[in-house]
Amino acid sequence: MMNNLLIMPLLVPLVTAVVLIFFNRQIRLQKWISGLSALANVGVAGYLVHVVRQEGIQTLNMGGWAAPYGIVFVADMFAALLVLTTTIVSAACLYYAFGSIGKEREKFYFYPFFQFLIVGVIGSFLTGDIFNLFVCFEVMLISSYALIVLGGTKKQLRESLKYILINIISSALFVASVAYLYAVVGTLNMAHLSVRVAEAGQGGVLTTISVLFLIVFGLKAGLFLYFWLPGSYKVPPAAITAVFGGLLTKVGLYAIIRTFTLIFYHDPYITHTLIGWLAAATMLLGVIGAIAYWDIHRILIYNIVAAVGFIAFGLAAANQAALEGAIYYLVHDMIVKALLFLLGGTIIAYTGTATIKEMGGLMRTRPVLGWMFFIAAMALVGVPPLSGFIGKLLIVEGGLQAGFYWITGIGLLTSLLILYSMMRIFMNVFWGVPKRPLSEPKKGTGWLLLPASCLVILTIVLGLGAEWIYPYVNQAGETLLNPDQYIQAVLKE
Amino acid sequence: MKTNDVILQTVAKIVVFIILTFSVFLFFAGHNNPGGGFIGGLVTAAALVLLALAFDLETIRKVVPVDFRKVMAVGLLIALLTGIGSLVLEVPFLSHTFGHWDLPLLGDTELATATLFDLGVYLAVVGVTMTIILSIGEDH
Numbered sequence: 001m002m003n004n005l006l007i008m009p010l011l012v013p014l015v016t017a018v019v020l021i022f023f024n025r026q027i028r029l030q031k032w033i034s035g036l037s038a039l040a041n042v043g044v045a046g047y048l049v050h051v052v053r054q055e056g057i058q059t060l061n062m063g064g065w066a067a068p069y070g071i072v073f074v075a076d077m078f079a080a081l082l083v084l085t086t087t088i089v090s091a092a093c094l095y096y097a098f099g100s101i102g103k104e105r106e107k108f109y110f111y112p113f114f115q116f117l118i119v120g121v122i123g124s125f126l127t128g129d130i131f132n133l134f135v136c137f138e139v140m141l142i143s144s145y146a147l148i149v150l151g152g153t154k155k156q157l158r159e160s161l162k163y164i165l166i167n168i169i170s171s172a173l174f175v176a177s178v179a180y181l182y183a184v185v186g187t188l189n190m191a192h193l194s195v196r197v198a199e200a201g202q203g204g205v206l207t208t209i210s211v212l213f214l215i216v217f218g219l220k221a222g223l224f225l226y227f228w229l230p231g232s233y234k235v236p237p238a239a240i241t242a243v244f245g246g247l248l249t250k251v252g253l254y255a256i257i258r259t260f261t262l263i264f265y266h267d268p269y270i271t272h273t274l275i276g277w278l279a280a281a282t283m284l285l286g287v288i289g290a291i292a293y294w295d296i297h298r299i300l301i302y303n304i305v306a307a308v309g310f311i312a313f314g315l316a317a318a319n320q321a322a323l324e325g326a327i328y329y330l331v332h333d334m335i336v337k338a339l340l341f342l343l344g345g346t347i348i349a350y351t352g353t354a355t356i357k358e359m360g361g362l363m364r365t366r367p368v369l370g371w372m373f374f375i376a377a378m379a380l381v382g383v384p385p386l387s388g389f390i391g392k393l394l395i396v397e398g399g400l401q402a403g404f405y406w407i408t409g410i411g412l413l414t415s416l417l418i419l420y421s422m423m424r425i426f427m428n429v430f431w432g433v434p435k436r437p438l439s440e441p442k443k444g445t446g447w448l449l450l451p452a453s454c455l456v457i458l459t460i461v462l463g464l465g466a467e468w469i470y471p472y473v474n475q476a477g478e479t480l481l482n483p484d485q486y487i488q489a490v491l492k493e
Numbered sequence: 494m495k496t497n498d499v500i501l502q503t504v505a506k507i508v509v510f511i512i513l514t515f516s517v518f519l520f521f522a523g524h525n526n527p528g529g530g531f532i533g534g535l536v537t538a539a540a541l542v543l544l545a546l547a548f549d550l551e552t553i554r555k556v557v558p559v560d561f562r563k564v565m566a567v568g569l570l571i572a573l574l575t576g577i578g579s580l581v582l583e584v585p586f587l588s589h590t591f592g593h594w595d596l597p598l599l600g601d602t603e604l605a606t607a608t609l610f611d612l613g614v615y616l617a618v619v620g621v622t623m624t625i626i627l628s629i630g631e632d633h
């Protein structure tokens with residue numbers, strides 16, 4: 001069914017970004033426009049989820065050119081859920097940025113870049129064409145280069161150089177892989193790719209190409225190849241790190257899940273086993289990083305890495321339970337990671353340091369912040385009834401069904417160590433007595449807790465309302481398991 | 494020492510107009526023949542860069558007194574609006590159409606909405622290219 005609704009979640013931030021360029025000087029007006037558009041987009045994305053729930057997979061052939069020749073946008077439940085989560089998380093980060101980002105960045109087009117970043121993220125989720133996926137990745141990455149370097153301090157410049165280098169290399173590899181794939185099967189439309197790969201049989205050449213894609217997306221997602229991530233995510237301000245940590249790596253994960261459930265699912269003995277072990281290594285190395293550092297930002301960043309491994313493990317197991325778990329956990333992780341970075345940024349704003357050894361006693365002066373951090377940490381670890389629990393349970397269940405006993409064990413061990421790393425932050429920051437005088441927070445920082453509290457409520461709702469949300473996740477998982485549904489919707493054979 | 498660039502400046506004054514004319518030709522050639530907004534925009538930017546090389550950035554600012562960032566935004570907005578037009582008309586996003594009109598002087602002319610989209614691309618390309626070159630150029 002043809003539906004222009006699909007383009008709306010992308011069009012809203014795009015139009016907003018362009019309009020914002022005209023009002024470069026009027027920062028107050030920029031805040032109003034981007035704030036309202038972010039809220040409107042949550043509504044649009046929510047409606048999209050509703051329509052997909054009611055009427056199944058939606059497609060849109062751009063300019064009326066039929067797939068596989070034209071460019072097609074596809075919203076299955078998986079993509080729609082991620083779009084909705086993206087709009088919510090980005091709105092929260094945007095409202096946090098209002099109070100924290102500062103004039104210097106606002107003057108240099110912070111808000112337009114932020115909107116362009118959202119355009120790239122949402123485009124990546126919705127596109128049904130692998131070259132278009134590359135284009136949307138680039139839109140997202142170029143905006144992220146700008147956001148990471150805005151401010152121009154020495155360490156920002158150093159880290160952004162690394163970040164840009166690694167991403168340019170992986171983008172080049174991305175185009176090369178797309179070219180190889182096109183040379184072998186002669187199409188770029190994902191649904192059509194799935195048909196052609198199934199017809200040709202996924203032989204050695206195609207499996208090799210799939211591993212190339214795994215490397216490309218793994219670099220973006222931080223799946224094992226996360227060496228660039230801790231440095232570059234540490235340098236920008238909290239609002240930007242929250243968006244990066246919440247959204248960017250997840251786009252890479254989405255791409256991995258999409259390609260390996262829709263296109264390259266014929267040889268799981270090689271590809272999915274490989275993903276499984278990469279996931280195990282990522283979880284272990286990530287969590288070692290998370291317990292090794294005393295810097296609150298670094299601890300949280302390594303927690304991103306560990307979660308990426310856990311979600312990828314859900315894909316490796318690739319049965320109904322594991323995929324549903326991966327989807328649930330992905331949505332949960334986008335929300336809770338953004339939330340933790342927002343809270344981390346607030347903690348740093350209050351204490352004036354990022355080293356948790358030097359903090360302490362914050363519970364006396366900031367009890368609300370303390371309890372919010374506690375809930376977020378519990379949700380991250382997966383304590384019932386919060387949002388992390390259901391996803392984790394499903395992934396563990398699926399992992400055991402698939403016979404990945406070792407990796408499931410590693411996953412559970414990781415959870416335990418994540419609990420330790422979060423409690424270490426909590427105890428050091430909030431318990432005890434202040435080790436240094438609390439810096440007097442700037443006026444208006446109380447505002448910062450509002451967007452974070454919305455996300456806290458959401459993690460609780462995601463956990464307690466699981467029964468209400470599960471049908472959506474179930475529908476998403478079913479589409480991933482049955483590529484035919486996706487193909488039928490796009491090619492309408 | 495001041496460099497003597499009389500020849501460059503004299504030639505540039507004439508050549509710039511040839512290049513600009515050519516860019517207009519390329520812009521309208523698009524659609525059915527090689528050309529279009531992107532390449533037309535690049536050629537226009539090339540003409541302006543030639544001016545900048547022959548004279549200096551201050552002259553460019555005086556001759557073309559526009560903020561190229563705004564030009565880029567206007568271009569993006571035009572391109573987007575042609576896309577949004579198809580939302581209003583309830584056809585798939587980015588749909589385009591064309592028709593034949595009898596215009597004075599030109600006679601039977603094919604007018605396509607794709608040209609409007611191309612105009613947006615043209616402005617965006619000029620805006621981006623000039624923004625990049627001017628910001629690098631003035632960075633001493």
